[in-house]
Amino acid sequence: LRTGFPEVIWGLGKTPEQIAQIMQVMGKRSPVVMATRIEPAVAEQLEEQIPKLIYYPIARICALKTNEIPRMGGGVISILTAGTADLPVAEEAAITAQLCGFSVQRLWDVGVAGIHRLLSHRELINQADVLIVVAGMEGALPSVVAGMADCPVIGVPTSIGYGASFGGIAPLLTMLNSCAAGVGVVNIDNGFGAAILAGQILRTAQRLQRKE
Amino acid sequence: LRTGFPEVIWGLGKTPEQIAQIMQVMGKRSPVVMATRIEPAVAEQLEEQIPKLIYYPIARICALKTNEIPRMGGGVISILTAGTADLPVAEEAAITAQLCGFSVQRLWDVGVAGIHRLLSHRELINQADVLIVVAGMEGALPSVVAGMADCPVIGVPTSIGYGASFGGIAPLLTMLNSCAAGVGVVNIDNGFGAAILAGQILRTAQRLQRKE
Amino acid sequence: LRTGFPEVIWGLGKTPEQIAQIMQVMGKRSPVVMATRIEPAVAEQLEEQIPKLIYYPIARICALKTNEIPRMGGGVISILTAGTADLPVAEEAAITAQLCGFSVQRLWDVGVAGIHRLLSHRELINQADVLIVVAGMEGALPSVVAGMADCPVIGVPTSIGYGASFGGIAPLLTMLNSCAAGVGVVNIDNGFGAAILAGQILRTAQRLQRKE
Amino acid sequence: LRTGFPEVIWGLGKTPEQIAQIMQVMGKRSPVVMATRIEPAVAEQLEEQIPKLIYYPIARICALKTNEIPRMGGGVISILTAGTADLPVAEEAAITAQLCGFSVQRLWDVGVAGIHRLLSHRELINQADVLIVVAGMEGALPSVVAGMADCPVIGVPTSIGYGASFGGIAPLLTMLNSCAAGVGVVNIDNGFGAAILAGQILRTAQRLQRKE
Amino acid sequence: LRTGFPEVIWGLGKTPEQIAQIMQVMGKRSPVVMATRIEPAVAEQLEEQIPKLIYYPIARICALKTNEIPRMGGGVISILTAGTADLPVAEEAAITAQLCGFSVQRLWDVGVAGIHRLLSHRELINQADVLIVVAGMEGALPSVVAGMADCPVIGVPTSIGYGASFGGIAPLLTMLNSCAAGVGVVNIDNGFGAAILAGQILRTAQRLQRKE
Amino acid sequence: LRTGFPEVIWGLGKTPEQIAQIMQVMGKRSPVVMATRIEPAVAEQLEEQIPKLIYYPIARICALKTNEIPRMGGGVISILTAGTADLPVAEEAAITAQLCGFSVQRLWDVGVAGIHRLLSHRELINQADVLIVVAGMEGALPSVVAGMADCPVIGVPTSIGYGASFGGIAPLLTMLNSCAAGVGVVNIDNGFGAAILAGQILRTAQRLQRKE
Amino acid sequence: LRTGFPEVIWGLGKTPEQIAQIMQVMGKRSPVVMATRIEPAVAEQLEEQIPKLIYYPIARICALKTNEIPRMGGGVISILTAGTADLPVAEEAAITAQLCGFSVQRLWDVGVAGIHRLLSHRELINQADVLIVVAGMEGALPSVVAGMADCPVIGVPTSIGYGASFGGIAPLLTMLNSCAAGVGVVNIDNGFGAAILAGQILRTAQRLQRKE
Amino acid sequence: LRTGFPEVIWGLGKTPEQIAQIMQVMGKRSPVVMATRIEPAVAEQLEEQIPKLIYYPIARICALKTNEIPRMGGGVISILTAGTADLPVAEEAAITAQLCGFSVQRLWDVGVAGIHRLLSHRELINQADVLIVVAGMEGALPSVVAGMADCPVIGVPTSIGYGASFGGIAPLLTMLNSCAAGVGVVNIDNGFGAAILAGQILRTAQRLQRKE
């Protein structure tokens, strides 16, 4: 990644030894190193080798901060989920965003089956800078939110569901076909990627400001 | 079909001659005969052969009524669409329901991208007897409606859309995965089947009343 | 859900602690709380924490009844299965319906490969108020039943089968393409959703009666 | 093909000139030459060049018989369809079988939505030698027939239907997952292949007889 | 199934207790009872409860023979496999056929990548009565065999392979699209169904003989 | 849409009369009205009814501007295509962005098969504010660009290609799986949606500036 | 492309004017310019503008040769087809190869359903330098050929077929799963790509020779 | 396989006993015998029975060399990976190639998200004899490499990724649709097949040399 973002290791398909080694090497040249998709058993092994390691169990992220993370001023990343089962993906987004230095606002469990709960947060959505909307099953939340919001919406389909959700295909297609324009979609369960995209959006804002 | 429903001809893949002939034969034993999926050019040919034929161009339905349709008392079938492009499917449902003797209430263009328009019809939805909800693209409307309503909801995915809507697969999956329970789904573009199912639901109500 | 239905927790992807806690909170404001998709090992843990819990092992449902379930008068939900392997899904429907206060009639193992067995129950099907038809493999039963019945039919495809059943896609497509009109389809293995839809159908009947 | 079967040309993707030329060459060495998938306009062009050509418009087959077709004794091929729209495929099977010298029995429009009509032909099915069962939409007919019959059943899915029939995938999967054993499936719309397989079955019977 | 075939239990999704009980009940009225898809551990449990049980480990079939299986005279079922990994499916077919009283000829490992090995068995194929051809990966064997044989060919796709074989979809499509006519296809891994179909084919031969 | 964006009509499935009428109604209350997916023949009919209409033939967009479009200061939307066949989609994005008042920079035909051409525009990519990357066939361009850029990247898969591109599925999956983070994907051929998302990103920048 | 290969224009989705213009520009700097996927009507228009243009109607290729094509010595590209309907794709490969200066050997109509015809060309296959094998429907030919040959085999699936061939998916999967190793697969109907790959293979041979 | 290549056993679905036995039989007639897809636990069992066995743990290959492998002169097989998670597949290719006597050059972790790293190896790619390019997730590397190289490129999609990579479908489609010609694709994760194809390419070079 680029200046200002942490170094990132994709934890899937790597042994704890490999992850620990890469983290330590990277930790020498970067203030923050993070690894995603770390199951608790792997995290325990990593913690033995890297004492200063921090583990975020819901997000399944490990981080090594050798320096204070520089705060990215201006703008908040708001993260919404449709259900509680979508939390691990949403927390992957939230922790990633925070490790990048962004402020995060969380709003869980506002799925479209209970539209009134969502509407009670109308203000928050109207005034958001950038929205990450995480939803499994039918994945309709980003469409409704994009219709209410006046900012970029990042849709994250999750593999939560069964039967005809086909491991996240159903919400993925829903989000790609959103009748409300202004939704960008990332891979199924890719909370990490959503956070980086949201971060890039806020950084663009900051860079444009500096240009002027 | 059974007592009380019209005779129905599925127009796809039949010649105008075949349709006209079947209609005339059936018209002798049934007060209402209807044919679905009739394009305007075919309808014109049919009208030449069957002078009393009525054509509903948006619904693409032809009907021959030799008798007054007996009114099915008690209960209304409410039909909603997400967009105007869903109208042909919704009208197929509406005309079918009317030809079966049911009262129909239409509410077009209340898709989830403009949730306020849908919410302004809250009363109608709350008090509905049975709802047919027609939507293409991401097909999220039935989920939201089922969360607001307290009656059976029939979801009709349409082939309206492009790209990753895959001819209606996207809204079909959305509706099957609805996080709000109480939604029964019919085939893509199957307005006819939705109307028959809604009709069966109201008839069950009437039959139960008679039992008591 | 709405007035008159129990509170429901979707058990998949929740820890026993989470489920127990939500049940106890909900149990304070609702006469019946139920959780679906509860495996035996989880049920045992729940029973330790909630002594009055009832577990239905075939249906994989846990329920907490703080009050007598109010009987929903008028109308019976008839549930059919094609094979014995479809039982868990059918029982999920049956127990859900009973926990909602509805009467249930069960008819197992009447698949279309032995049509005579199905035909021997002709009367039951002819006189049903609402039918839930559960089938895996080729999923042809709802089509045949809908041709015999004169009431709404809810088709529930199951993931029973192998090879080209593709985890329930085969019976799902079969049911969506039913040549007999009047079939509403729910998600693969979604016995719960079928019961709620059937319940809504009977409730509509009752509401219409009250209106008159 | 082998001794005893006609020479066959697959008409798709060949010019009328190519088809006419191949037919005339083959007609010199074989008593029967047939071409499948011949649209009316192509047939007209062929008839100009080959005066003795016979065209079967529903089956879309052209045949050139330079000799009487030798009658294949013993056994009848029974062909059933679910609906009238399946006729072209069923006739492709029927005419192919007849051009091979087999006796054919036709039974149209006995789909499972009206199971009584099928049951009224119980005797015919019980006593069949080999059955070709042609069905589109949900394609449930072969399962039901195979449960009643005591002979090989050949299932032919057709592309008749719309939406979630996906051009014949739905009935194809249905037939492959038939819960009644003894069903062999051929390609979507492949009436020709079904007839050849049925013919091979009857020929096996005759060869076994000769062996003894 | 019908007269002359054993009673069959589909072992998937049944507990050993259920299987044992059904076998014992059926064993009272049928000379042969068999159960398919029985893993070794389940077979051991069954053998404790039913001492006379026979287990075929490769075929994963259990059988209970209370009487000598009546020999079905006339005709042999020839079974071919493309590779050794296809053996369990081929043996499911072979043992089923034998338990039905048919003679079986086995020819393993004659896949198309080494066409000379297949050609060295030309005679066997030319003179077969009915052929079951079992193949995974690309599943090309039935096409080649059907081009050489002059009898019905039953294609059994297997789930052997990886990547783009998609659990058997690749050989399934291959067999359905066979350019050699006369191939009937059964479900992926369905050796049992192939044997029943082959048995029905030989029985038709016998019945036709009796008619004369 | 919201304040500051034009009114938009989705032209697919609407008659020229309908489009013309909606445009005229909307033109009364909005400085810019646009319609997408307008084929040349339809545009001609519209131009007859609305004299001031402007047609962009490559983008297939019609626009009616009753007022000068207010310029959105600060930031440019850079649009890249992999090939020339992707132009209609890219121009849909470009014209939409311009009608919203944004500045647009176009860079056509920089697909990954000729990586040097892309690299010669390194500076442009490095300094972009927001990038829309349009690609069909294998759709690899957004991955490469996102690895070079330090701003949000919007990937637009197109239906350009044949065979295994499956109407745009291939580039869609490529973009969703981008190994470079920071890519948001829209529907196949959805140039319009990409422009709105890019516009929202620049507007967020402007709003954040105002907040300070 | 690189030194030694002609300049190539992909004709799909370009107007005749665009193609003519690009050809003329390229013709100034390259001895051979070719355009693929040119339908006859387009070719006629091109011929009017570019008098020296050569059109290969079966291959649907247009070529402009301003110089003699330099002969690529050493090695022949052998091209096989399963059926006659595969000819356009095979000729696209053949003409492309020839325009690149390679020698081509054609062998049409040697599909696996008539294995003896293929075997009669054993010598040709055994001694080939590189083989392009073109097949639709079940696409089994490359597997059989790769088992016989001792050289690289390039499999080209075609969209020839119907029903479950799914526009070429069936032969594509067959070729990817070939149980004979040494098969490289290109896109459905991509005769052009196969020829370039074959050309690269022969060029590698030549370059290695030069190195020594 | 043919003269000059080792004997190969596909390890999937075989017991250690079966593999050991086949290896020992083959080892008597072939200087090199290898088995693919051997997990560590199986390798340990094999090593007990065959003392001279060599196990390559990353490649998951076992080999038995009874003689020195004859060196295949002339030409090197260059193998590239996009990420480190692709290593097992790349090593399967590398070890297979080496066991066939070819020289191998490895270049790991040059995925397109960091294009500069790839470009720094420009020379290696420009001068390669044959390239095997291994990539998962979006699989874009072969397209970029084929645009830079002037030799045959073999694309190997891997199942590395999650969500919409669908077990390797995403990179498979990407490679089949490569806009750079000259890419031959093998099955998902099929490093073995890629090596054999690369070996055949170099052997063709050698054979052509001998011819002259």
Ligand SMILES: Nc1ncnc2c1ncn2[C@@H]1O[C@H](COP(=O)(O)O)[C@@H](O)[C@H]1O
């Ligand atoms: N959860 C995740 N999903 C998608 N990509 C990720 C994830 N975590 C890390 N990455 C990406 O993977 C790259 C590191 O991959 P690796 O070198 O295999 O550790 C980083 O640059 C990230 O862009």
Ligand SMILES: Nc1ncnc2c1ncn2[C@@H]1O[C@H](COP(=O)(O)O)[C@@H](O)[C@H]1O
């Ligand atoms: N087996 C099931 N299948 C589908 N939906 C269910 C099931 N069980 C419960 N639900 C729904 O899930 C909701 C509760 O989800 P949660 O808040 O995640 O516990 C309820 O309102 C039900 O509508």
Ligand SMILES: Nc1ncnc2c1ncn2[C@@H]1O[C@H](COP(=O)(O)O)[C@@H](O)[C@H]1O
């Ligand atoms: N391996 C198998 N594959 C497909 N169907 C089978 C198999 N084994 C048994 N069957 C069928 O399953 C039926 C018995 O199912 P069940 O009543 O669930 O035991 C039998 O009538 C057989 O037709």
Ligand SMILES: Nc1ncnc2c1ncn2[C@@H]1O[C@H](COP(=O)(O)O)[C@@H](O)[C@H]1O
């Ligand atoms: N990893 C692999 N992927 C694909 N094919 C393989 C692999 N390993 C071995 N093979 C092929 O499998 C054949 C041996 O299969 P088998 O006779 O089942 O051991 C060899 O001739 C190889 O062509």
Ligand SMILES: [Mg+2]
């Ligand atoms: Mg918005």
Ligand SMILES: [Mg+2]
């Ligand atoms: Mg509701």
Ligand SMILES: [Mg+2]
């Ligand atoms: Mg009915």
Ligand SMILES: [Mg+2]
């Ligand atoms: Mg039968």
Ligand SMILES: [Mg+2]
């Ligand atoms: Mg044959």
Ligand SMILES: [Mg+2]
């Ligand atoms: Mg970037």
Ligand SMILES: [Mg+2]
């Ligand atoms: Mg070979």
Ligand SMILES: [Mg+2]
């Ligand atoms: Mg190249």
